[in-house]
Amino acid sequence: MVRSGRFVPGPEHQEIVFLTGSGISARTGLGTFRGPEGLWTLAPETEQAMHAELLPESLPQLWSVWGRMAAIAAEHGPTPGHRAIARLGAPVITQNIDGLHQAAGSEVVAELHGSALFAVCLSSECRWRAPLDPGDGDRPEDHGVPATCPECGAPTRPDVVLFDETLPEAPLAQAVRLAQQAELFVVVGTSSTVFPAAQLAPTARAHGATTVLIDIAPPPETSLRAVFDHIIAEDAHEVLPDWERTLNQVGGTSFLDPF
Known part of the structure; x- marks a missing residue:
């Protein structure tokens, strides 16, 4: 069930894992x-x-x-969303091929699509x-x-990775492990319809994780929304820096966020 109000991670969420799609990079053009x-x-x-x-x-x-x-x-x-995720030190599973998570400073990045x-x-x-x-x-x-x-x-x-090609085995296996280990699994900027990536949030939830979708235009389909404990219909480039400032106990807007 999706709960009302904006969700903010707490101290009980020590293992945060992000799954990102093209929406997090759209601001770059x-x-x-x-x-x-x-x-x-x-x-x-x-x-x-x-x-x-x-x-x-x-x-x-x-x-x-x-x-x-x-x-x-x-x-x-990188966008403010990429930079906030990196400053949180959270592992990332991404469907993107642009390298922006690594450019922002994320150290653990499973690139599902190369x-x-x-x-x-x-x-x-x-x-x-x-x-x-x-x-x-x-x-x-x-x-x-x-x-x-x-x-x-x-x-x-x-x-x-092109259509009709299989995903690389090592990143996919890493993504499944990360989903299974997550205490908080956050999906940002993806349609949640492309498999096998679409199965990662249900996998994380089945292993006890709180699941969150951040998307300025969340999918209307009940079946897609039902996977998430919280849906935040806001701009991830505002939500994620707010999370990072809260969790890292810092104030203001970072000079690293130029967008």
């Missing part, structure tokens, strides 16, 4: 993916290129789209992976990495 104003709706050709079955022909578009998104993230930096800040080999049998320098263009060289893998010669690609 990255936008979200689903909904009437989402990337898939406004640029359907981009959504079409995200299917693994279209590789390798879709590589130029992948480099253009993900390289641009990585560049936007690098230029605009990272647009890295390139990998297109061959599933090769383990080559390297950081890239986000740029503007549809070639890997535009982002500071070679077009062919230096170890096996196959094409290179952004290290992001």
Whole structure:
């Protein structure tokens, strides 16, 4: 049952875990993916290129789209929400590929959908992976990495999970462990409809965690809302800094929160 009033974590919540989606990064200009104003709706050709079955022909578009998104993230930096989570010292499970949690200072980040800040080999049998320098263009060289893998010669690609691809095993296993260990499980900026990430809040709740959704426009579906003990229909970039100041007993607005 969702309780009324704004929830604030207390001293009984020693193990706080966050699950974040594109909503927490939207303020940087990255936008979200689903909904009437989402990337898939406004640029359907981009959504079409995200299917693994279209590789390798879709590589130029992948480099253009993900390289641009990585560049936007690098230029605009973490949001107040990212910074507040980092200052709380809480582990993060994220569906985002922008690296903003790490840029804010979070040390434990399970990236379920990979990272647009890295390139990998297109061959599933090769383990080559390297950081890239986000740029503007549809070639890997535009982002500071070679077009062919230096170890096996196959094409290179952004290290992001496409439709029809399985999530990386290690981050997913880490996410499940974090959900099971959480005393407070907080979902921020995600639709709560994409599996297996959508199963993490129910998993945390089943293991005794208090579950909270922070979203300026929470989903109306009763089945989605029922997973949460508290729903905060407010801007996470205001709620999370307030939480951090309360829990860390500091006052004022940090100079680190420029947005």
